[in-house]
Amino acid sequence: MLPNPSLDFLQQILTDPAWSRLALLLRWGFLLGFGALLLYFPRTKPAGSTQNQRRFIGRFWGFWIGVFLLLICFRQAQWQLMGRQNEDFISFMQRYDRREFNPAHRVRAGKILDRRGEVLVYSPMTDQVIRRHYRFGPVASHAIGYNHPVYGLTGIEAAARKDLLGQDLDLKEDWAVLGAELLNRETYAEGPHIFTTLDLNMQLKASELLGDRKGAVVVVEIQSGAVLCMVSHPDFDPNRLYGGLFSGKTSGAPLLNRAVAGQYPPGSVFKVLIAAAALQNGFKGSYDTPPDGFTTSAANPRIRDHEYYAAKEKGGTWKGHGRIDLATALAESSNVFFAQLGVDTGAEKLLRACNAVGMNRNISLWEGDEATLTVKPAHVPDLSDSQPYEIAQFSIGQGELLVSPMQVAMISAAVANKGLVTRPSLNPKTLGIPLGRLCGAETADQLKWMMYKVVQEGTGRGMRMAELPVAAKTGTAQIGGGQPSHAWFTGFAPVSKPRWAFCVLVEQGGYGSASALPIARDLFRSGIQEGWLKP
Amino acid sequence: MTAKKKKSVRKSAPPPEGRKVSLTGISLLMLVGMLLVLGARANAGELLHLSDVLPYALWGISAGLLVLLLRWGGYGGSPVLPELVLLLSAVGVLVRSRMEGSVEGTGGWGPLIQPLGFVWLWLAWVFSRKGRIQSFRPLWPLAFLLSMGIIGGLIVLGSNFRGAFYGPGGLTPSELLKLLVPLALAGFFVAAEKKWERKGFWNPPVGQSLQLLVAWGLLCGLLVLQRDLGLLVLLSLMLVVMLISVTRSWSWGLLLAGAIAGGGWLVLEYMDHGARRLQAWRDPFADPTGSGWQVLQGLSGLYAGGLTGTGLGAGAPERLPIAGSDFVYAVYGEELGYVGCIMLLILFALLLRRAAAVANIQTETFAGLFATGLTAILAVQVLVNISGVVTLLPITGITLPFISQGGSSIWVTSVQFGLLLGMAEPGGSNRKTKSKPKAKTRPKKKTASKRK
Incomplete structure (x- = not known):
């Protein structure tokens, strides 16, 4: 070896x-x-480049090679100088590029705003470290999700990740920013901000009203499908994530977004869908509602109205509603009536109504390239006309049927929207996308006034407000095992020109009219009083 | 005729003082580059040894020797051409030397590759100048047979050799086709020069075209079997350029369009890795961790470099698969930035302009066509390699002349430059007319070098 x-x-x-x-x-x-x-x-100048000397390689070659080199320059500039525009590219580099000095690693994700432009999330830098700050902590944590170096990404943060990284060059100032970033590679550039459909005021209020109770509040704009409010309790603070949250040992499953991924028996709120299916089927008659209820065969327990149990508890008897029509049955939330109505309408029609509101599939609230925020499909039992008792239970929202609050809100929204089902969306860029049709416009109009009657004369009387006429339906879903029922309340307002559909669920909250209804009432009342809701 | 030549002689022989400027400039650039690369390595905690300075020192010695040899030998061509070659080789040595250690080893040949290249360059110059290039003319059938033999041999013995082909210090015999095929084609065309004259794509000389078609079909078939797509593209593009040159009819460009369409279809239908490259080109983000990985890592490097780069030696080529050969431009772009890339492109453009001029001053058709073929090969290599990195075209596996790692590639390019230098001398391709101007320039040069 040589010396070295x-x-x-x-x-x-x-x-x-x-x-x-x-x-x-x-x-x-x-x-x-x-x-x-x-x-x-x-x-x-090289010899052999004058006009009469070009014997072998003509002037055109030089021209085309020049054009080609220019194309190379442009293409290269697209990546090397203007790569920030390409959110796919930035996203790739942030994930897979190990060059620490690559400025892509210092591109901070853009702000997430509510529908009015209120900042919900931004990326401040403290001590040379960029972190994601969630201004309102747990409020809207399920919708927004989190972007954490250890725990990863969820919610809108995951679905809109790439949109938060790129760069728009629509404005002159943007070009100046790009130029500055090129010259000063240490600049901590920020991606574009994105709007969401969330209404911060409503979100804050709903969160406050739900308080410590487990449950969910959903408010959807009827025409567009924009989700104004999506609260799920218990929630978590995305600023303070800890391992225990993810181990599954935390009580109450705070990471679960009950509004779209919770699965609950809907109870009486489901009668709205049954009524829509029956009316669409041409139902015009009435049923007798005897006090001892209804069953399809002697082997099955009888389905009774809640008044029967209330009277029995007090030691008295109840003489039944008598022979009533659909409007009265809905107002009084008669189980006996709807069990018969469902059986007579038939499994096929009921299932078709379920599919029309998208209960059988994933509905995306925010579609992203890498992740999508979706409404989980409902658990719909496999109904058949040969098993009428299952249909009877299904018709009063009990049995194996499990739905999420968002799906219930979508049923109300469809009734208010002339039977048309609109895709709910958190992304303002994907509004007003039709999903299907629950029923005809006339049927929907009939049902609308029936739901109005629920508030005027029926179980939803607590919702009567001078400032805002509401059409609604209460629900009290039994979960068995001697535990308190889930309380439901869904509807839309204002009745004459519906704008908002809502659904409130309080887990084990007892009667829907007692615990879920006040939340909806106070939410809309304070909205109108404080001026952030304008009917 | 003679008057014209005198003019060109005067133009191509500016005062030696001016030449000193560029040679000093190139040396200074190399020195600064060396300090930057070594500085980056030292600051990364590496202990510097004598062997780390070797590549630069060897380049300096051999480049100086080459300059002296050219001068003593009475090089009478454009002085800019050898200087551009030296500058390009300096850039190449800088880029390659900074990758040693961090990227797959150069097999011990590393520091010697470029100096040896200069030896081949000098030899090629000696053997091609003073009209000696004409003596290669009768060898064209041999060159064709040798090309076929090389590829055929690779197919037969290839599996055993495979690993060695890609070893940077090892030989890649198929690189020789970049010399042999233009030689064979030039000879072939000159043998029937009259038949090709002014014949367009629409009225080709039938017999000749059939011969060419069969020969090219055989060659392409072997290259497809050997899966050397890059060489196939390179040689086919060169064929089109030479056809246009010999017939002076642009209609042969249609052949190019047809070849691109047909070739694209063939690749998509029959070649698995070819289809993957096409996919990686059209949408690298479709499979970012698979087929798009290499291209995207290269582009990430470019983006990290930005406008002015991270500085020589401060990049991270170890993050880039096959950084040394196909993606060397990405490493260069990362360290010298967009500005440095533009400069490299200008350097290549100047070089191509000079090479084209060499072809154009030839008085013999054979030499002119040969030089045209060599220029075309240089141009295609530069354009296709860089286009692949910046995703203007799919990756084809063509190296960047004088910059990419790989001894064979650099040596073959050296020989090409040497041949061009030999032909660059006025009247170089004509034995009869050469004597007069050469006799005039030679003593001038000699006295000029003696004065210093």
């Missing part, structure tokens, strides 16, 4: 602190020197 001594003097010079400053100068010197040399060469 170490170069100590060179090592010393090159590792001297002064060298780094000199190196910066030399870097520029290298580029400038290179450029100067290139400028020096063309001073002499």
Whole structure:
């Protein structure tokens, strides 16, 4: 082997602190020197380049090679200089590029705003570290999700990740920003902000009203499908995530978004859908509602109205509603009536109504390339006309049927929207996308006034407000095991020109009219009083 | 005729003082580059040894020797061409030397590749100047047979050799086709020069075209079997350029369009890795961790470099698969930035302009066509390699001349430059007319070098 001594003097010079400053100068010197040399060469024109000498390689070749080189320059600039525009590219580099000095790693995700432009999430820098700050902590934590270096991404943060990274070059100022970023590579650039459909005021109020109770509040704009409010309790603070949250040992499953992924028996609120299916089927008659209820065969327990149990508890008897029509049955929430109505309407029609509101599939609230925020499909039992008792139970929202509050809100929204089902969406860019049709416009109009009657004369009387006429339906879903029922309340307002559909669920809250209804009432009342809701 | 030549002689021989500027500039650039690369390595905690300075020192010695040899030998061509070659080789040495250690090893040949290249360059110059290039003319059938033999041999022995082909210090015999095929084609066309004259794509000389078609079909078939898509593209594009040159009819460009369409279809239908490359080109984000990975890592490097780059030696080529050969432009762009890339492109453009001029001053058709073929190969290599990195075209596996790692590629390019230098001398391709101007320039040069 040849001797290979170490170069100590060179090592010393090159590792001297002064060298780094000199190196910066030399870097520029290298580029400038290179450029100067290139400028020096063309001073002499090559022989064989004059017109009459081009025997083998014509002038056109030079032209086309020049064009090609320009194309290369443009294409390269798209990546090297304007790569920030390409959110796919930035996203790729943030994930897979291990060059620490790559400025892509310092591109901070843009702000997430509510529908009025109120900042919900932004990326401040403290002590040279960029983190994601959720201004309202747990409020809307399920919708927004989190972007955490350890725990990953969920919610809108995941679905809109790439949109939060790119760069728009629509404005002149944006070009200036791009230029500044190119010259100063240390700049901590910020991606574009995105709007959501959430209404911060409503979100805050609903969250406050639900308080410590477990449950969910959903408010949807009827025409557009914009989700104004999506509260799920218990919630979590995305600013303070900890391992225990993810181990599944935390009580109450705070990470579960009850509004779209919770699965509950809907109880009486489901009667709205049954009524829509029956009316669409041409139902016009009435049923007798005997006090001892209804069953399809002697082997099955009888389905009775809640008044029967109430009277029995007090030691008295109840003489039944008698022979009533659909409007009265809905107002009084008669189980006996709806059990018969469902059986007579038939499994096929009922299931078709379920599918019309999208209960059989994932409905995306925010579609992203890498992740999508969806409404979980409902658990709909496999009904058949040969098993009428299952249909009877299904018709009063009991049995194996499990739905989420968002799906219930969608049923109300469809009734208010002339039977049309609109896709609920958190993304303002995907509003007003039709999903299907629950029933005809006339049927929907009939049902609308029936639901109005529920508030005027029936179980929803607590919702009567002078400032806002509401059409609604209460629900009290039994969950068995001697536990209190789930309380439901769904509807829409204002009745004459519906704008908002809502659904409130309080887990084990007892009667819907007692615990769920006041939340909806106070939400709308304070909205109108405080001025952020304008009917 | 003679008057014209005198003019060109005067133009291509500016005062030696001016030449000194560029040679000093190139050396300075190399020195600064060396300090930057070594500085980055030292600051990364590496202990510097004598062997780390070797590549630059060897380049300096051999480049100086080459300049002296050219001068003593009475090089009478454009002085800019050898200087551009030197500048390009300096950039190449800088980029490659900074990848040693961090990227797959250069097999011990590393520091010697470029100096040896200069030796081949000098030899090629000696053997091609003073009209000696004409003596290669009768060898064209041999060149064709040799090309076929090389590819055929690779197919037969390839599996055993495979690993060695891609070893940077090892030889890649198929690189030789970049010399042999233009030689064979030039000879073939000259043998029937009259038949090709002014014949467009629509009225080709039938017999000749059939011969060409069969020969090219055989060659392409072997290259497809050997799965050397890059070489196939390179040689086919060169064929089109030479056809246009010999017939002076642009209609042969239609052949190019047809070849692109047909080739694209063939690749999509029959070549698995070809289809993946097409996919990676059209939408690298479709499979970012699979087929798009390499391209996207290269682009990430470019983005990290930005406008002015991270500085020589401060990049991270180890993050890039096959950084040394196909993606060397991405490493360069990361360290010298967009500005540096533009400069490299200008350098290549100047070089191509000079090479084209060399072809154009030839008085013999054979030499002119040969030079045209060599220029075309250079141009296609530069354009296709860089286009692949910046996703203007799919990746084809073509190296960047004088910058990419790989001894064979650099040596073959050296020989190409040497041949061009030999032909660059006025009247170089004509034995009869050469004597007069050469006799005039030679003593001038000699006295000029003696004065210093």
